[in-house]
Amino acid sequence: MALIGYARVSTRDQNPEGQTDVLEAAGCEKIFVEHASGVLARRPALDQVLEYVRDGDTLVVTKLDRLGRSVRNLKQVAEELQQRGIGLRALSQGIDTTTPGGRLFFHMLAAIAEFEHDLIVERTHDGLAAARARGRKGGPKFKMTATKISQARAMYDSKEHTVQEIADTFGVSRPTIYRHLQAPSAGPAR
Template identity: 85%
Template sequence: MASIGYARVSTREQNPDGQTDLLSAAGCEKVFVEHASGVLAKRPVLDDALDYLRAGDTLVVTKLDRLGRSVRNLKEVAEGLQARGIGLKALSQGIDTTTPGGRLFFHMLAAIAEFEHDLIVERTQDGLAAARARGRKGGGRFKMTATKARQARAMYDEKTYTVQQIAETFGVSRGTIYRHLAQDARSL
């Protein structure tokens, strides 16, 4: 029954010492340190830590956000640990899933975060629907007028300019030029 620590910093420039010090002070026998953004799907050091853990062990993190990319991902990790008989401790939040109260607290926090996310999505959709009802469309502003798009098409058809040169002429990306060229082709 070992306590195993996992620390994560988002960039190479960030220093994990604060986390590793807390994990060592909490009695972690081994600490895995990852230098990766939390949004990345692949975090090899976390995978190594999860592989290292055995039934009866406890994974210790300083904060829950160091462990999961999202609430859903965090729940998946916690449920995977629980299924293997491994506890989870988050030091700053006082969560310890090795106790019934800790499991309850963890699931309450996860449910509240998921509820909050769903509310944000719902409000966003309501706002977009209200804007559409008023005749507004979402998305960015048009970068090229119809006249500029015709000029870009003419330059492209001359075959003396590259798409990059055309894009630089109009101060837009190559993707914008390609989109307008594709729209022209569809309208013919």
């Protein structure tokens, strides 16, 4: 029955010592350190720690967000640990899934976080629908107006400028210029 630590920092520039110090103070015998964004699907140190821990061990993190990419991912990791007889402890949140109260608290936090995420998605969809109803469309503004397109076409037709020079003049890419040169003279196109 060992305490095994897992620390993660998002970039190489960040220092994991704050996390490792806390994990050592909590009594972790071994600590795995990850230098990777939480959104990455593959995190080698997490894979190593999940392979290393055994039945009766407890995986210790400073905060839950160090462990999972999302609420769903965090729940999957916690369920896998529980099925294997491995506890999970998040020090700053006071969660310890080796106790019935800790398991309840973990699942309540996960459910609240999932509910909050669903509300954000719903509000975003409602906001986009309201904007569309008012005739607004999302996405970036066109860089090439009808006037700029005709100027670019004139520059190209004069054969005095390269496509790259035309693109640089208007602050767009070469493919954008080619797209507008191939399109009929009808105004901005994507």
